Amino acid sequence: MITCRRAAELISGELDTVLPLHQRAGLAFHAVVCGACRQFRWQLGVVNETVEEFFATAWAGDPDAILPAETKDHLRAVIAAHLEENS
């Protein structure tokens, strides 16, 4: 019988890969008898989905973060020079 610690690792692992049969069997068996790990498995699934959604949609990040003014000046100059060169 695997421990909850091991079960938690496998529950995370199954989100990234198809686990080998013996690991799947170990986890399935553990989940039958352990309500805490069933709960964790469901909750980690929710976390996984929400993280996927978070990065998939156009997340614009922290609205207070702005590109520093001197970097903007520098970039404007670089772009202008580049346009000049190619005009």
Next chain:
Amino acid sequence: MDRSITAPSLDPATWVDAHGDYLYRFALSRVRDPDAAEELVQDALLAAMTARHAFRGRCSERSWLTAILKRKAIDWLRAEVRKRVRHEPLPDKWADAQFTRAGKWKKKPEEWSSADPGQELNRAEFRKALADCLSKLPTRLRQAFVLRYVDEVAADEIRGAVGVTATNLAVMLHRARLRLWQCLTVNWFGEEPLAPSEGRT
């Protein structure tokens, strides 16, 4: 070179003012490091300058620039993770402390109250909570974790990977998830939700 052959919707001279902050935030949400984020924006804009004649106008200027930046951010993350993954797994007292010596939960996963992140009303608030929890992850774990979710190629590699690197990466992803799960349980799904903030996505 005649500028009229550039697709009409691309105007590099306005990029910094029109998209600079947006691109910076996008980069920052992926790499967290302000210096690296600035550098990535610069790299992306310069790459876009060089490639601008390939723009066909199938998407907006901003989407096009963002796609270039996304690629740059992924390359940066991959390099960072590759550097660190060799030294993993480091001891992780926090993760160890979640379980007893016999491997049982010290504090069993509790039931979540019904703050459903999928509901339209909650969405912006939830994204804020998730962003906060992500930013609390230790840097090396966050980088591996973000890469797993933003890079289809990395995700596939993890799926098919074997050996030490794969094992180490799996450990890192697990530790990141355990923290994120715990943080969201406390800050979002728990009994006492965060005080409403005026933050927006």
